[in-house]
Amino acid sequence: MTRTSLADPTRTSAAAGALGSGPAGPAQEVDRGRRAQVLARRIAGKLGGAVLVLWGAATAAFAAQLALPGDLATVILNVRTGQAQQRTPEELAVINEQYGLLDPVVVQYLSYIGGLLRGDLGSSYLQFRPVWDVIGDQIGATFALTFTALALAWVLMVVWVTLTAGRSRPVRALGTLVETATAGLPPYWLGIVLLLVFALGLGWFPVIGGTGINGLLLPALTLAIPLAGFMGQATRQAFETSLTQPFVISARMRGMSDLGVRLRHVLRHAVLPAVTLSGWALGATVSGAVIVETIFTRPGVGKVLVTAVNSQDLPVVTGIVVVIAAAYVLANLLVDVVYTLVDPRLRTS
């Protein structure tokens, strides 16, 4: 370890800095400057990557609108009236004018991207209004649901893993079994079972989830349980590896309680894979949210999305997809920051 870091100048200086034994004075100044440079380059790289992904997502969304089979103006009219038929040139001319469909593709593309930069997601084929108006007041509810679900998943996962990892054989087996079983539960099934048991059977929660805390808990739990199982699998492995590390033994020798060791020393190492997964999970949870909102008749983009897909109202569909992709990219940038906070080794390396 020391030999490899000696060979690598950035690492050596970082290690020295971390130990606090680096020589004071100009050497440290240079060191800090280089470190800031590395950090700035890394941040620029991350931001560049994020912008690239967003641009790609927007391009894919634009391509999807072009990919509708048949003449787009006819499709739009058919979508509006709900019946497929031949249209007169006069009818088509109005639509072509309204959506600029006769412009060259490049012009349409540029105007779409330009619109996105101004926060304009295009306008619905069906509802004669901007997509943002259709989804703007719904998307907050969906994000509230996914964030609550993610937070709940973390609580469930941390408690479960701390209690069962590295214990006696049957307890460990139970822990793993529960994680494997819950990770595979589809939201449509789990949601309905929770609804039947806790809302209809026990009457603890409203059947139709409102926007309040009470209406939020069951839908969030539906998303959180499989997610907790999924993250738990990764955390458990790291947790059990950390339990055998020298710093755990030394903490125990200092007389620290078992729970104290687990919470203060082991957990910090063990949650790293779960932090990485969280950015991805926030996006993935949106998939489940669409289904859960349908089950619990909750407000959110889920219902809007399903209706729009059904009626081929493509601008609404792509609008939602682009917003979700943007949220995913943001969440992953955030995860990078959190990762650096949890793992101080990354701040200096």
Place this chain on the structure above:
Amino acid sequence: MTALKDSPAGSPVESAVQATPARARRSRRVRPSVALALAVVGLLGLAVAAPQLLATHDPTAIDFSAALQAPSAEHWFGTDESGRDLYSRVVHGTRESLTIGLGAAALSLALALVLGALAALGGRFVSGTVNRLVEILFAFPTLLFALLLVAILGPSATTQIVAVGVGSAPGYARIVRGQILAARRSGYVEAAIALGHPRSVILRQHVIPNAVRPLVAVFTLCVGQSIVWASGLSFLGLGVAPPSSEWGALLDAGRAYVTHAPWLVVIPGLVIVTLALAATAIGKDIQARLESGDS
């Protein structure tokens, strides 16, 4: 080369190197959970091949006097709003559900193989572009990507296969890329390079086989996930339509009666969960066997 491979000396040496006898014996034993999972798969296979052997009723026979009955000795899974036997409908729906699941999984892995191989083996430009493309596609959650495709193509069983297959491909492409890269950096490839083997031979004989073998486990997991997602589409009313007895369509049809006849949703859902768990158990077992070098 073939002569060498077929020589009798080859195999015993190989197996002796692979694992100590005790370890081999332990990993060859079938664990109870895996046995159960294999039994589930066998039963489903029978339902695909010969549903009439398992079904107790005609899945389309309508009998309004027996509508919405709870599970009983006569109707194991209960009956739906037209008095059709749910158990027989689930059995007869197996073929369509599994076809969609297997089709989507096959499509997904085929795409993942192409993308992953390009990303891992292509030149600087190709691998950079493909990596970015996968990154971009990965930003779309599976179901949302699938819904986007359904919006373009219109709901049908074929759309379901395409939508779920394409929707889940980016995640698997990352796995494939990782496997190929890991194989490329391994000691045996380094040895082959040192021995002066040509690049194409190394690729064909060392990298590809070692990168593809773990994908058997991934494929098993992928089939389970594909069925879960495809049924999710049907559940939203965006897949196979209700007269069909595809499992997701059964869920969709039963949703209207969830307060009065919960079994109409809970039982088909339980079948999907069972299959997904069986696929997970088998996939993980294959993975463990491959890792311990005993296949």
